[in-house]
Amino acid sequence: MNLEEYSGIWVFLEVKDGQIAPVSLELLGAGRQMADKRGVPLAGLLIGEGVASLAEMVFPYGADEVYLYDEEIFRDYRTESYMRAVLECVEKHKPEIILYGATSTGKDLASAVATDLQTGLTADTTMLDVNAETGLLEASRPAFGGNIMATILCKKHRPQMATVRPKVMKALPPDPNRTGQIIRETIELREEDIRTKVLEIVRETKEKVRLDEADVIVAGGKGLGSREGFELIHRFAEKIGATVGASRDAVEAGWIDHQHQVGQTGVTVTPKVYFAIGISGAIQHIVGMQNAGLIIAINKDPEAPIFQSSHYGIVGDAFEIVPILMEAFQKMPDKEVQYGGKI
Amino acid sequence: MLHIVACIKQVPDTKIIKMNPKTNTMDRSSAPAILNPYDAHAVEEAVRLKQRYGGVVSVVTMGPPPAVKAIRKCVEIGADEGYLITDRAFAGADTLATSYALTKAIEKISEIKPVDLVICGKMTIDGDTGQVGPGIARRLDIPPLTNVNKVVEVNQSEGYVIVHRKLEDGYEVIRSTLPCLFSVEKEINEVPYSPLPNMLRAARYQPVIWAVNDLGEIDRTLLGLKGSPTIVAKVWPPEKPKGGERLEGTAQEQVSRLMEILQEKQGLFRVKEEQV
Amino acid sequence: MAEKFDVIVVGAGPAGTACAYTLAKAGANVLLMERGEYPGSKNVMGGVLYRKTMEDIIPEFYKEAPLERPIVEQRFMMLDKSSALTFSYKGLEWAQEPYNNFTVLRAKFDQWFADKAVKEGALLLNETVALECIVEDGKVVGIRTDRPDGDVYADVVVLADGVNSLLAKSLGFHKEFRPDEVALAVMEVLKLDRKIIEDRFSLEGDQGCTFEIFGDSTKGILGTAWLYTNKDSLNIGVGAMLSGLIKHKIKPYELLDYVKNHPMLRPYIQGSEQQEYLAHLIPEGGYKSMPKVVGNGVIVVGDAAQLVNAIHREGSNMAMASGVMAAETILQAREAGDFSEKMLDMYRVKLLDSFVGQDLKKYKDATHHFEKFPQYFEQYIPMMNRAASQMFTVDGTSKWEKQKKIWRDIGTPKEKWRMARDLMNAWRVMK
């Protein structure tokens, strides 16, 4: 394989509800930086039916070009049809890097494409960089349940590919004056050749998950003072779609069932966000939650050890702070943010 | 009679893994080896389909010899046969090389009895990619159906399946030709407590063990480290909370600052609307 | 169709595994049933394994078993609030084969031992709880497990399910424990660098030592604490009679915290990191609380039969010995084709004849005695500490003067008399 033949950075533009998915715009932001570093163009790859109008929308976010497949056969996402388009386009234009959002669609597509291209694919990347000279992509991601970070390279194969978690890259502020070139592509693909059919798409809201699988946990401790006080935790958790956790002392006080206990003699949790409210931070508690992505402590004792183990600490009375927090969430502009982002 | 192959892997229990703070390496010995939890659901789904339509469930894994234990676990769940492919040559495989080796194994199993359906877990908790399943499907040239959270129908005589694929905000109903490959979500089923006869069978069970040479014609350059386009260049421990930032100001100010931070990092909260 | 084995052994602790091993080796078809994820996963022990009994089962086992350290020194500490009177024996004859005792981590050891039984042909079934014995016509014929389709049958069932043997209870062999028949023990495994352990405890290479700690370690409740060295961890624990804990309203882990923070012990564990926390009952009733151990088609072994020597903290050895005796009896019964209580009673006779029975008899009054007279722990140990402090403090007072003071410290003539009598009694139950 002649690596020199491959040039340019691509972003797979995922379409969701007739819009370019936020994660794709984020990837254009990250891709722009890398393309500048390399001095190569940044292209979007847009596949769908009736999506031509969306192509224009991505230039303000940093794309120089968009490869567009706009055909009826692409109405619904299907691995086999989309994959064909990507494979053909890659064959024709030979990019050095392709980024996909680590969404169910992005991951599904990238895995299939990587196999056919016999190239490397790094999953769920959270950091990206590129070597200006060699064009080598440095894709870093959490591994082993978040216990370590690993940087993954693909030295001898092109294109280098990665899926990237939503919300970890930043979209550029749109520049309405930026324009680019739309390159229309066509493909020979008949419906009979596609072995899967989408019969129906059903939208629904998510239900709650278990503590050890929860993405957001609101945990309360002895500092809540009473069973009634602990209600605050339930209310806050419900408000933000979180799961309720507790310290052992709160459990032993009988305010909440043992199955909510986090820690050495409880559950070990790895949520993306962990609120520790009125919890002192005993080591037995810490061992159960220290791998959370973001730990936020609320405690009225400025000396409480929990502050040593949290990313952000608020010194104050839970009964004052939490209601203000709940109000702030209520006012949050982007309430239905896409689920599945990881920190 | 369906022949379903479930791909399963033995993994270190990453919830228990400890880091050596001095060397920044993982103390893998501290974590017991378990059946990848997602794969238990894959096997359970295979067993349920067997019970529903009749057939045979085989499980296959690529791994070191102790992975026999993971196969026994699958026999407890109700798998009929287990195949372990184990060989130095497989060591260091990334997802591409893994899917190649497993494809070879599945082809070999197919010679014993043609395979109708392959089921994988959504992902492994150590590799954590979810890429192996689709990789196998591509290599076998069968449709990959990822994120499956319900199997509506498997119709062997007419050669199709209908499943639900989970989406971020719902699901889609898909019809695919059979044979095909599912990667299943955890929520697809609950793995029940295994009955005693399965346990006794599992305790005695000896899986079929194959080395590279047993897999027939195979391109060794596509296996293991050699066949892996990706390499792990370095590993380092993620930032640990080390007495993080203390937010300043009045309660209101502290909360505002926190909200800024969350807005930067989140993507997680769906706020319940106040009832009016 | 439910399966039938020659023998089902419930519990893969030292007792059950020794029994299954012996049976399998002799060619019997044995099912060894364990509720834990694997043998040892739930098992607790201070951590001293005695060589002799184990070696009777597997000669030179120490060459391959996962042992921590051979013990070359045994220390005994009489602890007061801020002082300790210590005596110890260290002998390098214990540092070489065949050794004397070893520290072990049960999670590793039990797994290894059970694996040996499997290699001899026993079928090991993990993660399965025996719920009750299946009894037909007054004879135990099998086990009902907690699994669907969970019945399994055998000629003989061996109950090796540990101290709180629910199965023996359900057969009416024992009743619920009285709080003064069991000690509650809690312990922690503390990770510590190998090198630090060896320096701190003056050990060369693989050698190990044990501390047995009396007195303030249990805040005056009848019991002991211990500190053992493993390869790269320490084992620290405390056990106290349940009755005492209840009376003093102390939670066991509070007691352990107290021990860990005791100024006489703290320096030994400094810088270590907690790895595991375990709690367990130890039957301390001795000979007098030994239950019925044989019935039609059933034998009880190990802790389930309350075979623990509370004074010398032995248990695993008695468990193994009883397991072997049960196996031998069953093999004989098999030859005779008779699994009745009368036939199996041979086991009870053997047991009482062996060191297990002898030792249990010897100490039959000890626990009850110490339990009844708290002054041993509450008064005499502090007194011994004060006496030592008096004697060893060089302050210009003559040694005569010091002895007189110590004597005065004991109290009124009446109290002196009582102490003399207590010590005599203690001697009598222990000798």
Ligand SMILES: Cc1cc2nc3c(=O)[nH]c(=O)nc-3n(C[C@H](O)[C@H](O)[C@H](O)COP(=O)(O)OP(=O)(O)OC[C@H]3O[C@@H](n4cnc5c(N)ncnc54)[C@H](O)[C@@H]3O)c2cc1C
């Ligand atoms: C062997 C063992 C195992 C254990 N296992 C576990 C375990 O699995 N999980 C576990 O959690 N613990 C465990 N513990 C217990 C642990 O050591 C602590 O005792 C426990 O975590 C303390 O709980 P807490 O933080 O809720 O209570 P406390 O330590 O009492 O802390 C309460 C905190 O709330 C703060 N506070 C009070 N009022 C307010 C207010 N109005 N607003 C804000 N803050 C307030 C206080 O400043 C204080 O810091 C274990 C202990 C042992 C010995």
Ligand SMILES: Cc1cc2nc3c(=O)[nH]c(=O)nc-3n(C[C@H](O)[C@H](O)[C@H](O)COP(=O)(O)OP(=O)(O)OC[C@H]3O[C@@H](n4cnc5c(N)ncnc54)[C@H](O)[C@@H]3O)c2cc1C
């Ligand atoms: C804190 C402590 C310190 C000790 N220190 C020492 C020491 O230093 N040296 C020493 O020799 N002895 C010591 N002992 C005593 C020793 O641990 C026991 O005497 C010994 O373990 C008894 O062996 P066993 O096989 O009878 O029971 P256990 O070791 O208790 O084994 C019973 C097994 O049965 C299983 N089981 C129980 N119920 C069921 C069921 N219903 N179905 C299936 N499986 C079941 C359990 O999981 C367990 O594996 C100590 C004990 C304690 C608690």
Ligand SMILES: Nc1ncnc2c1ncn2[C@@H]1O[C@H](COP(=O)(O)O)[C@@H](O)[C@H]1O
């Ligand atoms: N070594 C392996 N042996 C068998 N199946 C595997 C192996 N690795 C991955 N799989 C299957 O592929 C799925 C996805 O794995 P991964 O891509 O590693 O996240 C797993 O849930 C398994 O079903």
